[in-house]
Amino acid sequence: MRHRPGRVLMAILFTGLCWEGRQDVQGLTIYRIGGAGLPPPGLAAEEGVEFVQLDWADVDEKRHGSTDLLETSPDFIEPQRLDPDDNLTPLLEARGGQILILTWNGWAQYKDDDIPIFDEDPSTAYLGDGHYARVRGYGPQNKFWVFDFGGRFFIQRIRFYPRQRFESERFLESFKIGTSDGDPLKDGRREYTAGWGRDNLDFDIVYDIRENTRPVMDLELPPRPIQRLLFEAPENVRGIWEIAEFEIYGGGYVPQASYISDIIDLGGEASLGEISWKGSQGPGAKIELSTRSGLDDDPNTYWRHTFRGDEKTRFDEGGKPLTLETYDQLDRGQRAGITHDTANWDFWSSPFEFAVGSDQVQVDRPRRFVQVRANFSSTAEVSGHLEHVQFAVSEPPVASQAMAEIVPVSARAGEETEFTFKLLPRLRSGDLGFDTIEMQTPDSASVLSVRVGGMDRADFAVTRRDGDGFEVRIPRIDVQRTGELVEVVFRTKIYKYGTVFAGRIFDSERPHEVRQRVTEGDADRLSDGNALRVELIDVTRETIGALRVSPAVFTPNGDGINDEVRIEGDLLNLFGDVPVTIDLYDLAGRKLGELFRGTATSGRFSASWNGRDVRGELFPPGSYILNLGVETDRGKETRRRVISLAY
Secondary structure, three states, X not given: OOOOOOOOOOOOOOOOOOOOOOOOOOOEEEEEEEOOOOOOOHHHHOOOEEEEEEOOOOOOHHHOOEEEOEEEOOOOEEEOEEOOOOEOHHHOHHHOOEXXXXXXXXXXXXXXXXXXXXXXXXXXXXXXXXXXXXXXXXXXXXXXXXEEEEEEEEEEEEEEEOOHHHOOOOOOOOEXXXXXXXXXXXXXXXXXXXXXXXXXXXXXXXXXXXXXXXXXEEEEOOOOEEEEEXXXXXXXXXXXXXXXXXXXXXXXXXXXXXXXXXXEEEEEEEEEEEEEEEEEEOOOOEEEEEEEEEOOOOOEEEEEEOOOOOOEEOEOOOOOEXXXXXXXXXXXXXXEEEEEOOOOEOOOOOOOOHHHOEEEOOOOOOEEEEEEEEEEEOOOOOOEEEEEEEEEEEOOOOOOEEEEEEEOOEEOOOOOEEEEEEEEXXXXXXXXXXXXXXXXXXXXXXXXXXXXXXXXXXXXXEEEEEOOEEEEEEEEEOHHHOXXXXXXXXXXXXXXXXXXXXXXXXXXXXXXXXOEEOEEOOOOOOOOXXXXXXXXXXXXXXXXXXXXXXXXXXXXXXXXXXXXXXXXXXXXXXXXXXXXXXXXXXXXOOEEEEEEEEEEOOEEEEEEEOOEOOOOXXXXXXXXXXXXXXXXXXXXXXXXXXXXXXX
């Protein structure tokens, strides 16, 4: 087992994977982040397979990794949780926060005379004797502190007081307490602004006390996330005030936390396979896991002001492209911002469905560099917990490029249509090659023919066919056959506008190598497709395209013949899951019961009924009405069919 420094990522979960006989494995690497106490995957013991174990704590800002408000251990990561008994004020800086004061020049770091409020020594104090007030009419008139927590936390209460011997004469007569969640979209819209000149922060006022008589203040705060806390106090009318300690207490999990892995160098362009993970989400909590990939080791573009009008450039004064290091070395006024490198990097993928536990890495071509992100959302009481993430890569890839399209680009909903999947592979020396195409279809499909280089091939074989698609074995495509157009002709139905026919290619002789996803594009210059997406012809607002029951007469007598009636419906143009019901009526229209209640999306929907009620008793012989109902944002659509029950 080799551990390659700097190669970080996540891999296909090979838990329980068995090695049956000798297989040809070439260039397979399994990555795991976290789960340090777990044994290596079983496949890692085989010759030619590399296993790379990474620690959750292995993040470096110079390599674009980061953790924010996370508790990190070798075995898991989870959002930080505040202890309600811990005074946060003396811990603020160590936790990534800061304490600011308002000066004549704007907001600045606290001074030495502010330290007594958080030195945990109640015998020392900050004196509110007016030395902070404006001089010759310039500067702030009141004392201001801002406690910035460096992130959003559930802050429960604050407590402040003078030294015990001065409790009766040096308590605060008036003060303001404000809070801000740090959301930049709300800046300028909160009810109260504190600052000087153009250096302003705004807050929602929680307490505005004008006539205080209590020396010890213990104030509860609203149960909402807070990033900044404002304290403002004028001079006392009678004498001076002082604060010995200003204590802040929070509780519960932080509302938002995040993990971003370092940029991972795969060693060369590689095919990326499935990603899997293990963890948990409590009620009301969420973990959003996503990936992105690129062609170089930096996902950003850095810009420099040239000071020639509004001109900006990606190059330094020596004409070299700016990097993270050289951008940080620029004077503040020279820095013109950082943008996403769209030429070489994908955007972050849509979050995977966490409850499923695995998915395909959302990349449509071989990539050399990968990054993984986990965003946590929590309530005060409930959070998520991520133990490890894994995935596998094949380097070299199956093919350096696999461009694909589908024709025709439109079809009628629920109507069987003949499609041609066109694949143009480009292979370099060393690429693995492939002999199998996997197609994802919205319904079962029948493969009619295969052409390679324009020639019909009778030596193809359908090795898998089900409701999710098919796999077809073809003559092997390697570097000797690069650039030959591969066409697979098949028939199937579509049910939704914008149906995508995703495809993957792999070598059947290397079953453990990664299946490479094809790239949508212009595979055949003679066709007008250039995409894998098919639209609907004559789109209607109809939701149920067809409703079928079989057999029309069923006999639930236990003899194994026609004991159940099968109900199938074609659901059209639905976006996401919608409520679906099947109700039973008699011929007079009286509802007798509910046979099904659940959800479904576009495609073929099916259910069955054994002729019994909720108590398990058979209905009497006769004819009945089955009513399929589908709820959409346009209302409820129904279809009915008559069935007969006989003994």
